[in-house]
Amino acid sequence: MPDHSFDDFVHAALPALGRYAYALTGERAAGEDLIQDTLVKVAGAWRRVHRDGSPLAYARTTMLNTYLSAWRIRRRRPASVPLEVDWPGPDEYGPVDVRDQLRRALDALPRAQRAVLVLGFLDDLSDEEIAGMLDRRPATVRSLRHRGLAALRRQLDGDQVEGGPYARR
Amino acid sequence: MHDVERLLREELSRRSQLPPPSAAAVVTAVHGLRRRRRITAVAALGAVAVLVTLAGTITALRPSAGSLPPAFPPPAHAGSVSLTEPPEIWFADADHGFALAQSCLADPCQLYVAQTTDGGASWQRHAVPGETFPAEQRSPRVTLRVLSATTLALDGFDGDRRRFTTDGGRTWTEKPMDPQGTVAEIPDGGLAQVRSNTGRPIDIVVLRPDGTSALLATPPQTRPLTSMWTNVVRGDDGSAWVYGGDDTRTWLWLSRDRGRTWREVPLPGDAAGPHAGRGPLLEHGRMLYVVETFPKRRVWRSTDDGAHWADLGKDLPPDPGGDAGLASVVCFDGTLLVYEPTSGAVYRAMPSEDKLGRVGDAPIWQRIGGRYLRAAGPKASDPPVQHSPDGLTWTELRL
Numbered sequence: 001m002p003d004h005s006f007d008d009f010v011h012a013a014l015p016a017l018g019r020y021a022y023a024l025t026g027e028r029a030a031g032e033d034l035i036q037d038t039l040v041k042v043a044g045a046w047r048r049v050h051r052d053g054s055p056l057a058y059a060r061t062t063m064l065n066t067y068l069s070a071w072r073i074r075r076r077r078p079a080s081v082p083l084e085v086d087w088p089g090p091d092e093y094g095p096v097d098v099r100d101q102l103r104r105a106l107d108a109l110p111r112a113q114r115a116v117l118v119l120g121f122l123d124d125l126s127d128e129e130i131a132g133m134l135d136r137r138p139a140t141v142r143s144l145r146h147r148g149l150a151a152l153r154r155q156l157d158g159d160q161v162e163g164g165p166y167a168r169r
Numbered sequence: 170m171h172d173v174e175r176l177l178r179e180e181l182s183r184r185s186q187l188p189p190p191s192a193a194a195v196v197t198a199v200h201g202l203r204r205r206r207r208i209t210a211v212a213a214l215g216a217v218a219v220l221v222t223l224a225g226t227i228t229a230l231r232p233s234a235g236s237l238p239p240a241f242p243p244p245a246h247a248g249s250v251s252l253t254e255p256p257e258i259w260f261a262d263a264d265h266g267f268a269l270a271q272s273c274l275a276d277p278c279q280l281y282v283a284q285t286t287d288g289g290a291s292w293q294r295h296a297v298p299g300e301t302f303p304a305e306q307r308s309p310r311v312t313l314r315v316l317s318a319t320t321l322a323l324d325g326f327d328g329d330r331r332r333f334t335t336d337g338g339r340t341w342t343e344k345p346m347d348p349q350g351t352v353a354e355i356p357d358g359g360l361a362q363v364r365s366n367t368g369r370p371i372d373i374v375v376l377r378p379d380g381t382s383a384l385l386a387t388p389p390q391t392r393p394l395t396s397m398w399t400n401v402v403r404g405d406d407g408s409a410w411v412y413g414g415d416d417t418r419t420w421l422w423l424s425r426d427r428g429r430t431w432r433e434v435p436l437p438g439d440a441a442g443p444h445a446g447r448g449p450l451l452e453h454g455r456m457l458y459v460v461e462t463f464p465k466r467r468v469w470r471s472t473d474d475g476a477h478w479a480d481l482g483k484d485l486p487p488d489p490g491g492d493a494g495l496a497s498v499v500c501f502d503g504t505l506l507v508y509e510p511t512s513g514a515v516y517r518a519m520p521s522e523d524k525l526g527r528v529g530d531a532p533i534w535q536r537i538g539g540r541y542l543r544a545a546g547p548k549a550s551d552p553p554v555q556h557s558p559d560g561l562t563w564t565e566l567r568l
Contacts, residue, residue: 010199011192018189023181032190039199041305065305102176121174122181135310137326153173154463 006046010039013056017063023118024067026107038063061133064119068111068134098156105155113148116141249274250281250294250568256554257313258566260539263558264288265318267338270568271309277301280309282321282338283568289540289556292568295338297323315538316378317358333380344380351386352377354427355409361385361401361428363411368393371413373401373428389422389431391415401428404454405501412448421449423474434475438467452536456503456520462494468507468525470518481518481525485509498533498541500560508533534560 017038021031042049042059049058106114112134119130127138127145134141252258253269260266266289270281280300283292300323302309310326323332324346331344355361358378363371370393373385392415402410411422411431419441421434435441440449440459450458459469459478468482485495486509496508503520515533516525534543534557541557545565555563 007196010196014189014192014195018187019185022187023185026184028187031187032195035190035195036198036202039195040202043199043203062305065307069307098176099180102173102180106177106180117177118181121178122185132327135306135308135326137312149173149177150463152177156173156176 005050006043009042009050009055013059016056017059019122020060020063020118023122024063024115026103034063034067037066041066064115064133065135068115101156102152105152108155109148109151112136113144113151116144117148120145250283252552252554252566252568253308254552255308256542256552256566258537258542258554258556259313259315260289260537260556261315261318262539264539266538266540266556267313267315267321268292268566268568269309269311269313270294271302273304276304278304278306278309280311280323282313282323282334284337286318286337288558289564289566292566293337294568297332297338298341300332314360314376316360316376320358320378320380322376322380331380335380342380346382348372348374348382348384350383352383353386354429355385355401356427360403361409363401363413365413366393371411373411375428385428387429387431389424389433391420391422392417402451404451406454408451408454410451412451414443417443419443421475432474436475437469437471437478437480439464440469450497450499450505453499453501453503456499458497458499458505460495460497460507462488466495468495468497468505468518470505479523481505481523482507482516483524484527485516485525486512496533498535500541506533 017035018031021034022028025031025034038059041062042055049055115134116130119125119133127141130141131138249272250270253271257269258266264286266285268283270283272279272281278301280297280302281294282297283294285292300309311323312326314322314324316322319337320335328346331346332341333344334341352375355375356377360376362374364374365371370391371388373388375383375385377383389411391413404410409424409428414420419436421436422431423434424431437459438461440461447460450460455472457471457475461467466482466485466488467480468485469478470481471478488511493511496510498506500506505518507516507525509516513530514527515529515531517528518525534541541560543555544552545555546552554566556566557563
């Protein structure tokens with residue numbers, strides 16, 4: 001009799017995994033790629049994972065590792081960069097689009113910092129829980145979160161004061 | 170000033186509410202991908218099998234006089250044991266050191282401790298019994314804590330286990346990690362760590378030379394720790410330093426009597442503010458440095474336990490955004506080296522000099538106890554790693 005337990009798991013876990021994948025990548029296509037890569041790995045270890053009884057936790061950790069290791073691989077490849085970063089122009093009629101700036105600043109963070117912020121601010125996980133999932137020390141998690149928030153703050157506050165990055169050119 | 174944390178929560182919440190893809194489509198894609206990868210793997214294995222057969226045939230046809238098989242199989246394939254990533258290496262002195270290593274020929278990976286007694290010229294590898302981890306985890310979840318030339322502890326990240334050796338890794342025992350009782354001071358050959366307590370001042374947990382732990386009877390009376398380091402830094406002169414902070418400020422405490430009494434050390438510039446970033450450089454013990462990168466680049470030195478601080482960094486190129494950062498290391502003699510990544514320049518302040526001066530363009534290194542370590546790959550963090558007793562002559566670390 002064929003074992004459909006993995007397929008059932010995918011149906012049940014997809015909303016939770018999708019939530020993380022989109023929060024981490026910030027894009028639908030990249031998020032779906034991350035979900036797929038994660039599930040391929042989970043499927044490879046399914047018998048053991050299913051027997052151990054916590055496949056969702058395993059899948060979530062696998063997703064984080066996949067996300068972080070993809071960063072390592074991507075670092076060695078040439079990255080395509082637009083000729084001109086399309087920051088919004090100076091807004092003479094009102095405040096700059098803070099949300100847009102935050103999104104860009106978040107996407108520009110190193111992946112480890114972004115992962116710590118997602119785990120901490122999306123699900124309110126403790127430093128110890130995040131450290132366990134990312135295989136880092138709690139002190140490292142605290143440092144990554146501090147640096148990530150500082151970078152976001154710098155970007156937002158700096159842009160507000162100086163009229164945005166467009167104004168610096 | 171924006172409420173970044175609230176904005177971040179909103180943005181992540183917005184992202185996470187995107188509708189997930191169709192489950193049926195994902196299941197189909199996952200099974201299809203697995204099938205394709207299996208076919209590729211089988212093809213690759215077939216090719217390897219053909220090559221092995223060919224190689225065996227060629228070897229059998231070659232004359233074999235004088236090529237006797239070894240009396241014993243080697244204990245582990247030399248190439249199969251490699252340093253962990255990131256490397257975990259510590260030298261108790263210039264000659265005696267340890268490195269964590271792993272072999273992932275099979276899943277799970279086996280953890281090794283490599284020991285050197287000749288300044289890193291040669292290394293002996295010892296498997297740590299029972300210490301394995303899944304290959305996909307990529308690195309072991311233990312902290313290397315070197316107490317002396319022959320004694321070390323491996324503490325699990327989860328605080329659930331401690332493996333302990335007093336003969337350089339040949340034999341191991343298990344020790345409890347929970348502190349038992351109190352000690353009046355950090356003993357010679359012991360280490361210490363900060364333990365934060367929710368809503369209460371910190372504790373200092375002492376790792377004794379016999380591998381057991383105890384609470385220090387007189388920890389510094391701090392506010393509850395909410396950030397930064399967890400190690401008690403041991404200066405070369407035997408001093409003990411605790412650095413940390415809460416949401417209102419950053420503090421530094423010093424003990425010169427092995428933890429019996431503590432006094433607070435004033436920090437310069439913005440280093441005393443909340444979440445002050447990188448901690449001071451304390452390894453020398455008598456010469457303290459603080460390297461600030463934001464909002465302004467400043468490098469401070471104190472030689473009187475923080476009573477006075479001198480700014481040495483006036484000639485550093487400015488970095489208004491604070492994005493580039495600065496790397497720094499204190500040498501054994503108290504000389505400070507600062508690496509400026511934008512220009513690739515190295516600046517130096519010797520103990521007798523009152524400002525940093527540019528001395529070269531090479532990336533600098535870090536201290537790992539009794540030696541220096543640097544990565545010599547194409548990027549600053551890439552292997553191979555090299556170690557040095559003086560920063561002048563470097564030896565590649567080969568297990």
